[in-house]
Amino acid sequence: MRFDGDCRVLAKERANTRFHGRIEGDRPCAVPGCPEPGEFRAPPLEGASSDGPPAFRWFCLEHVRAFNAGYNYFDGMTAEEIHHAQRPLAGWERETRAFARAGGGDPGPRWHDFADPLDAISARFRRETAPERSDGKPLSGQDRASLKVLGLAADADRSALRKRYSELVRRYHPDRNGGDRSHEALLQKVIAAYQQLRQAPAFA
Structure with missing residues (x-):
């Protein structure tokens, strides 16, 4: 890029190199006798035929304009065809193919079980396609993470939740282990998981 002391010239050159639609190359402009490179693509000539797809024409900036x-x-087009193409709903009458499977509902995206902290997508998919509780109550992603910490199945009820919580507190609490505080991190996770689940709709 050339700099000759005039910032306006430099800015102009920079803008030209980023002109929308410009594709640099050594193609000549399609207009006979034009010495400029063809950097802008245009549709092929009407009626041009070949064995493969029709080749695009390439013009310089002046000729593509x-x-x-x-x-x-x-x-x-005839007047009737023009009127038909200009209607607000033109194109909406065409039938679209169905995306649902013939044997049932949508299988869902392959990434439906990805890590989703806010549970914006994956939990909704799981609830609609593969409920994991016999009572039909929904489980969020956080619910599932808490159940995993406590080692409980998705179908556990409130009674099983309290029982498991008591077992784990006794197992990890320092007072039950001769003052050994090596399990404090696990104990904090158990307490947090229990507090979260006891307020969850599935355990209400």
């Missing part, structure tokens, strides 16, 4: 100015989407 002229092409765009003269382009008419409705060229060759």
Whole structure:
């Protein structure tokens, strides 16, 4: 990039290199006799035929602007066809294919069990497609994490929750282990998991 002491010239050159739609290359402009490189793509000529897909035309900036100015989407259409294409609902009448499986509901994304701290997607999918509690009560991602800490199944009830909590507190509390405080971190996790679950809808 050239710098000649004039910031305006430098800014102009920088803007040109980032012109929207410009694709640099050594293609010549499609207009006969034009010495500029063809850096802007345009549709192929109407009626051009080949064995493969039609090749695009490439124009310089000046000629692609002229092409765009003269382009008419409705060229060759009858008045009735133009009216039909301009209707607000044009295109909405076409039938779309169904995405649901023939044998049942949506299988869901392959990533439905990804780590989702806010439980914005994965828990909703699990609730709708594979409920894990016989009573139908929903479990959030945090509920499942807390159940894992306590070693409880998803179908555990409030009574089982209290019983398991008491067992683990007795197991990890220093007073039950001769003052050994090596399990304090586990004890804190157990307490936090219990407090979270006892207020969860599944254990209400």
